[in-house]
Amino acid sequence: MAYTLKLPRQGGSLYPYRLKGDTPVTLPQKKSFHKRTAFAAAHVVCDPFTDADPVTNPHIDWEATLQYRHYLWSLGLAVAEAMDTAQRGMGLHWEQARELIRRSVKEAHAVGGRIACGVGTDQLEPSAAVTLADVERAYEEQCEWVEAAGGQIILMASRALAACAKGPEDYEQVYGNLLRRVSRPVILHWLGEMFDPKLKGYWGHENPDEAMKVCLRVIHENPQKVDGIKISLLDADAEIRMRRLLPEHVRMYTGDDFHYPSLIRGDEHGYSHALLGIFDGIAPAAATALEALDEGNLNRYDAVMEKTVPLSRHIFQQPTYAYKTGIVFLAYLNGHQSHFRMIGGAEGHRSVIHLAKMFELADQAGVLLQPELAVERMRLVLAQVGIR
Template identity: 55%
Template sequence: MLTLPTEANKLEPYRLTGTPLEIRPPRVALTRTAFAAAHVVSDPIRERSPWDTRPAVDWDATLAFRTQLWDQGLGLAEAMDTAQRGMGVDWATALELIQRTMAAAKSHPMRPRVACGAGTDHLPLAQLTDADAILAAYTTQAEAIEAAGGQLILMASRAFPAIGAKAETYHQVYRRLIDGARDPVILHWLGDMFDPSLTGYWGSSDVATASDFMLSLIAENPAKVDGIKISLLDQAHEEAFRARLPAGVRLYTGDDFNYAPLIAGDGQQFSHALLGIFAAIAPAASQALEALAIGDMQTYDRLFAPTVPLSREIFRAPTRFYKAGIAFLSWLNGHQRHFIMPAGFQSSRDIVHYANVFRLADQAGLLAVPDLATARMTTLLSLHGID
């Protein structure tokens, strides 16, 4: 029995009720491509001046976390915003992460898919003042990722909104990046709820106008676009957008609120997945996708249904702080020895939020070892004066 805080600023008893899901590989081939965006595990003993220096990474724990995702049949979206790119993790660390991950993936028996985020974050915005500078910055990272063997995800760059870029500037840069990539790329549309610095991306604050631009960009050379990840938390928009995509171009949902119906589809079309929440709910995600592959929608719905309120809590506004919930569940489930994040990012959420995540994870069967999770939650509560 635990005593947990509530939204009403009260303390209430809570007894675990969930049955942990088995952690196992899928028994059939999945019919959806599913990338989990994973976080970085800090090494708090080696960390020095966490706000001002490169993060110290526990590489063994970081790579072990990825391995267990692969073991469950999921692909990996590496060095994305879930890994705190631009929020505690710099490009030098991200590149080492990509290189280590690609080496590990090549030796994994399931030969998992790995796509890696290329951006412009190795340079300050003051140096990214025109299309040529932004293109050169992207190219530096893209070449490094391709040299490591990774597929490119062209991450949204804060540099475009910072200079008030119009659609023509986006077109100039993205056209060169898409056409020059070794393999088909994944485009990345991250809404401002995830990063306020990306407001007005694609040259317009009007979603319909931005959508038209994106679709025209893709249509110019669809063979070089694997797909597009959309993270706008708008199910109706995503469904309308994917209906207009050229044949063979995937829609990778980044909607951490509405992923279940989007992945299931409407009988005509469906979304694939590139989701931060899948790193936190891997057993449920893997087994739900397995059920979908064999047409067992009852099991699909039963597995995903309790993960939705959990995901909505982790990604609640301010949404950009969702990384803390991902790392918290990793700690509760024994994937890391501590709950410390690069730049002290664990402080971005409050104890009531963590208590809510604990309850919801239990109810979804996502506390793998309940005694361990209870002991660690008790420690966190004690640090907040709750005994």
């Protein structure tokens, strides 16, 4: 059945859009992939029926949130928990993140799903008055919580460290101390300022090549405590340069939501694994492509993955940190949650023009798995701005 609806353009004019209705695939049968490790950074679902301030006192719908993690595991993907996709530090406070980690790790262990959990310093208010010792204590509290829960640590970038560090040596000191204390290898996370402006100049340098040297020193001085590093700089060339300089056993996890197909596919010198927010939204396509890669079917991998790139680039357009809105909107369109409400009111961080274009690109990428439902829900969103 063909579905058509009117979508808005800039300025308020409308145009008819007829859905292609393609689905990316028959969903993969595998429950894991052997050529690449692929984490989807999972979003959280807010509880729309709690009468509380969504900014200062957000409430999570635990059932819907955990169901989505089970969906990701059922496709063979691993879950990266309590990351920026879950609005960590942008609506989700450490108290809620701690409970999210506890619940999600328990669910992962129950079904044999892989999970790694974000560790940061969001107990601290970033300022020059915060000391390096304060930063270390905050990191250690969260590291201890994740390890006690049975999760792997993702050592996220710290706004507090960025605010108080005087130079590269401070980063090397803090990260070195933390890595010596953890009980199992961690995933480091270098998040660029396009995702979080408060992380500008991380590793003590604004120049990414100089910052990379500092990060690489930390890794080479603690190689047995680093599983891998995720870099989210949206710079494929920088990722490839760093990938080739890592110790042999340390993995590169791409966080590049613009160039992920080629980075994961790799070249004659190597490849990246994945830890991506976009994999939350395109999970069926990503899992299908990874299954094709396992089977050596590179044409199938390319065909499925490349169709998702225009959608991802749209979702992650500036301001990049607002990408969470698009991720949750996709989950709503596909019936994974009954509403389009977000903690902190973040559903309002993108315009209806942006959402309409995203609907079109999602259809063309083949990730609207229930077209009739997606059309019905898109019409409800459009009706809120007077489009009928």
